[in-house]
Amino acid sequence: MAFARRARRIAIAAGSLTALLAVAACGGSSETTPGGGASADAAYDQKGPITYVQGKDTSGNVPKLIAQWNSEHPDEKVTLQELPDNADQQRAQMLQNAQIKSDKMTVLSVDVVWTAEFAANQIVDELPADKFPTDDFLPATVNTAKYFNKLYAYPASSDGGLLYYRKDLLEKYDLQAPATWDELKSACDKIKQGENDSKLNCFAGQYNKYEGLTVNFAENVNSAGGVIVGEDGKANVNTPEAKAGLDRMVNWFKDGTIPKGAITWQEEQGRQAFQDGNLIFHRNWPYVYSLASKDDGSSKIVGKFDVAPLPGESGAGVSSLGGHNMAISKYAKNKGTATDFIKWWTSQDIQKSNVIATSAAPTRTALYTDADVTKKFAYMPILLKSIETAQPRPVAVKYGDVTLAIQDSAYGALQGQTTSDAALSELQTKLEGLIK
Structure with a gap:
């Protein structure tokens, strides 16, 4: 059902283009789109040095993998370009x-929620289907890489909260891991009272x-039984369920x-x-496990x-779907090497070595x-x-x-600048204008 809802939202969202990229999109040529003829095939035959662009590597493993590729492909070397760790800045x-x-920029590591925007605005190429089989990947990750059922990126890493x-x-x-938010709060109160440590806090996310606030807001809303966008592809965030999720965040602050x-x-x-x-409790992604387990003195736990x-209201909660896919910039050179590099990076052997080294969520x-x-x-x-x-977070061009x-409304409520009711009402109005 999640996949069907996402497809409907894409169809509704696709009617408009991002203003920032209107000129670039109009200036793009369809001749370089894979499947568009000889020029497309030629573009994907070119090989040589490329640049791989991603957010800041907190694992320390990315340079090792790139060094491995470069040693095996001396005439097609990859240069790593690290962007900030903030998704919005990337x-x-x-x-x-x-x-x-x-x-x-040749190969782009794109957040799973950017596919519609990047594809609609011709920032990335549609990938040649014959070169990028998807049968062995998690269906949820493949779905994030598609726009109107065409593949524009390849699943590189997934993420679940x-x-x-x-x-x-x-x-x-004598406590168990909490299944509900109430159980978490009760466990926190008991532990904090017993430990009597002013530095020990209960819970935090982002x-x-x-973007992290969008994720945390969505998880609280979804785990309370609410939605940001309904099954019909329309904004539906001004509801009692969404209010319950936002109220919890506000009240816990x-x-x-x-x-x-x-x-x-x-x-x-x-x-x-x-x-x-x-x-005591912390909401984060899988990558934290490996770093918090290091015995080099960097972790006290x-x-x-x-x-x-x-946690959720009455049982397990709902994560926002995270992760990154690898796409090829429309304006890149050496797309043949880019293709080979992406397939190598996402192969089972390389993904396995990466997950063991970093605890990143694989897509295979x-x-x-x-x-x-x-x-x-x-x-x-x-x-x-x-x-x-x-x-998935709302899918929109x-x-x-x-x-x-979403960030404006949620942040205002958390800061006490507005009520949850007013924040959700304002957000509903904004989303109705943005998701058409």
């Missing part, structure tokens, strides 16, 4: 590169005004369940707080934490039951369910405007 730089039709928790503290107070300072946190600030032993599904279905992977990361079944039951509207 997107902005990729859009700017497309505006000037620069060939400096997880609840990290201090296993040692829960065991000390609340700074950026007010009563200290979420520390006040978390209003500035993105993924890395929250991860650091959890690793420093200052959080090695062996003291575990993961569980995100078989890796979730691979003996070597599950031996190191026993939570793989939890992660797989998180991804399979995840809800004007996604940049959509996510900014």
